[in-house]
Amino acid sequence: MPEGRVDTHHHVLPPAYRNWLIEKGLYKARPVPWSVPRTVRMLDDHGIRTAIVSTAPIGLRLDAEDLAPKAREVNEFTAEMAKDYPDRFGFFATLPLPDVDAALEEIRVAYDEFGADGVLLPTNVHGRYLGDPDFEPVFEELDRRNAVLFTHPTGVGGTPAPGIPSYVADYLLDTVRTAIDLVRTGRTVKYPNVRVILSHGGGFVPFAAHRMATAPATWGDLSTAEVVEQMRSFYFDTALTASPSSLPSLLAFAKPGHVLYGSDWPFAEEEIPYYNDFLDTHDMTTEQRDGINHANAQALFPGRIKD
Template sequence: MPTPARIDVHQHFVPPAWSRALTAGGDTVGGWAVPSWSPAEAVAMMDRQGIATGVLSVTAPGVHFDPGDDRAARELARQVNEDGAEIVRDRPDRFGLFASIPLPDVDGALTEATHALDVLGADGIVLVSNVHGRYLGDPDFTPLWAELDRRAAVVFVHPAQPPMAWLPGAPAPLVDFIFDTTRTAVDLVLAGVPRRFPNVRIILAHGGGFLPYAAYRFSGLTSISLDPDQDADELIRDFKRFYFDTALSASPSALPSLLAFAEPGHVLYGSDWPFAPEAAGEYYNGFLETYPCFESGGQEAIDRGNAEALFGRPAVR
């Protein structure tokens, strides 16, 4: 792709305050090393990979590290978002921002979402799939979903380590992250969040985990065995409300399944850089660029057009 055109909805940044908080707690990103990051490095990568705009977000475990310390989480969220907004102000032609909020502190999350969207001009909100074992369909989170619905906000859901031990030799991003994305998506649908709050546009990372592959299993078993009052077709419609990014998912087996399941316009480009190395991006970009089964304009829609329609403005801003 000679001219940068892609809108990358799954691109991370590593603000200093977040990195310090992560390492001070002895934590990692699910056992994955935290890479170096700078705006200059990001722009150089984007130029090489044909990316015009990267919508930045902080990855797992988000900003709420200590279950007993809401204040620290609120302060970290504010610092992370101010840092991200400054990067966007410096290069509005290249960056957007998904703001972090300190769930499970709902009051703090509402306050920070309002500040990020109204004052900082963030393009949406990033949530991790579970916070201290609490998934996104938790009834206590209803006020947040109601406010995001009122705003017709874009929400990017990034996986986190599920509340279980890693497989030996397998850091969470290798296996558990895609499981946890699927788990929180099912939790959201069974809790009725997409149906009750249809104005929220929710992007699931990494092609939705294995949701596109298994959605009919989830809907069928729910309606037949768990809750006969649930209609399987309606549950499928709820699953299809989600948007999906292609980060680490534009592969010979995953991409056809994703495209067969997702609604038109609901597949977006994602790189997962810098936590996914650039070599991985090159592999998946190559498959996107040579995939033989796109309908007319299909690749261009994933690269850019679907994101422009979702955010409602060219190049995100």
């Protein structure tokens, strides 16, 4: 087991926040015990040097008037984690979209007062994807701050397929949707200083990018090659992705330096040993392995991850 991994897909469930989600009827997942001490033990057990934490995405489905104060509450909590354990934790600040003004204020507070390492946004906000014109000021500010944007799926709109939880299939599709939307609306070109991380290996972006890029009505003046190149320029984490079929596809597709380690703790606690074992034993170059484990994240978060 390598030491010194950097985990960029690592969730927190502050007790007050979790209880509030339960009261709102939003937390329906299996019971997940979570605490800061337990998380520190997890880092030690899996050779993780630092985790850049983010809240569970289920709370991001709320209306803005509910979300804004809860976003601040969670950001204060994660900022305290990073303050108390500066070598073990950084954090992605939750932004309360669709309220653009509140999101801009949270960016200011998160960076200037709390020392955030990046921001968290859902793949869609009440069915509006990240390329929505109303969200342009948020991207302008993130670009100005050279921000890292971690986007996590919340599930596509509409009725879930019977017997298939959203996280099993819809999460993957929604990540693909937001990736397509960011490229087709020009966000990836207009705001090059915003480094976007796609969760769970980008869903099925690496596997199907060339197929998706051959739809002229979607891409306007972009050629197939240009679409694929922009898709390759996203960052991808390995949460629930380091398997014999998905990891080779991801490594073949992503630009060098654009694959990051992700555990999906605590929701994937039981699965982590399997995916970590495959990462440790898969045939890849030393540069690729070191990049996934720590070097690529160090390049994204130089203020947090030191030599």
